[in-house]
Amino acid sequence: MNPEAPTATELQQHPTVQAAFAAAWADSFPDDPALRHEEGGYIYCDPTTGEVLVRRTLPGELRVLDLTHPPKLPGCFLVGTYHTHPNPIAIGWDPEPIPADRREAQESGVPWFVVSEIGVFVVGPDRRVGGLGGSAGYPL
Amino acid sequence: MSAVMTIPTISRQQAIAIAEADALPVYRNLDDLTLEVSLHNDGWHVEYQMRKPRHAGGRPHYVIDAVTGEIVSKKYYQ
Numbered sequence: 001m002n003p004e005a006p007t008a009t010e011l012q013q014h015p016t017v018q019a020a021f022a023a024a025w026a027d028s029f030p031d032d033p034a035l036r037h038e039e040g041g042y043i044y045c046d047p048t049t050g051e052v053l054v055r056r057t058l059p060g061e062l063r064v065l066d067l068t069h070p071p072k073l074p075g076c077f078l079v080g081t082y083h084t085h086p087n088p089i090a091i092g093w094d095p096e097p098i099p100a101d102r103r104e105a106q107e108s109g110v111p112w113f114v115v116s117e118i119g120v121f122v123v124g125p126d127r128r129v130g131g132l133g134g135s136a137g138y139p140l
Numbered sequence: 141m142s143a144v145m146t147i148p149t150i151s152r153q154q155a156i157a158i159a160e161a162d163a164l165p166v167y168r169n170l171d172d173l174t175l176e177v178s179l180h181n182d183g184w185h186v187e188y189q190m191r192k193p194r195h196a197g198g199r200p201h202y203v204i205d206a207v208t209g210e211i212v213s214k215k216y217y218q
Contacts, residue, residue: 038196038218062168063198063218064190083196085218092166098198098217100190108194138194 002133003047005079008111008122011043011052020054021082021115027059028086030117038065040083040115044076047132052079063087070137077132078139081105082113089117097123109140148184148206152177155184158209159202163188166200166216173199183212 011017020041029035038060044053055071065083087093095116097105105112105124114121130139150158156177163170173188183206188199198218205212 040196060196064172065196066192066194067196068192068194081196085198087198087216087218092214093216093218095218100199101196104194104196112196114196 002131004131005077005128006045006052007127008080008113008124011080011111012113012120012122014052016052016054017043017080017082017113020056021113021120024056024082024084025086025115028084030084030086030088036086037061038063038084038086040065040067040081042067042070042078043080043082043113044073045079045128045132046073046076048075072136076136077128078110078137079128079132080111080113081108082115085114085116097121107140108138110138148179150184150204150206150209152179152184154209155186155202155204155206158204158211159186159188159200162202162211162214163200167198170199172197179206 024039028039041056067081070078085095095118097114102123109129111122111124173190176187178185182203184204186202190197190199201215203212
């Protein structure tokens with residue numbers, strides 16, 4: 001039986017993850033209509049040390065980010081993803097995860113965090129499906 | 141007794157054009173999206189979809205009055 005992965009709540013409270021969310025939000029340029037774009041990345045856990053690590057993916061576009069290929073970190077397992085929704089509510093954008101985000105997260109087997117101007121949402125499973133074992137990337 | 145649907149005076153293509161005219165200035169590019177269009181009691185539902193797995197991607201959804209062409213509701217998903 002594989003060790004259990006940290007829960008979405010545990011990840012969201014982790015200082016490394018919180019710092020990653022803040023950095024991605026700032027790098028999304030939410031206040032600049034010309035530069036505004038999605039940022040995000042991957043969250044990992046090392047089962048032997050309990051360490052939580054984060055890796056940023058390449059910058060996205062106004063409303064899309066590629067989370068297809070989490071890099072492999074030695075000894076670590078992917079336990080979540082995160083991305084920003086930087087487009088403002090004031091001009092009509094919906095900050096919440098879209099139905100497709102919810103579906104993608106469930107099908108990926110890890111929780112997806114969405115960082116918005118009104119806070120952080122999480123969709124998908126409560127923790128990595130199958131625990132910290134098997135495929136190091138997406139478990140499903 | 142089933143609901144009576146108003147005969148649309150706005151065609152499917154017109155509904156798409158109305159949605160696109162609103163969406164393009166906001167989204168800048170709709171090339172990576174596909175369209176699902178269907179007629180309901182409340183009008184044309186024009187929903188852009190993205191088919192790339194493992195992509196976090198937003199797209200707009202519209203409800204367009206099938207008689208007046210007015211945008212009844214819209215969602216700018218991110």
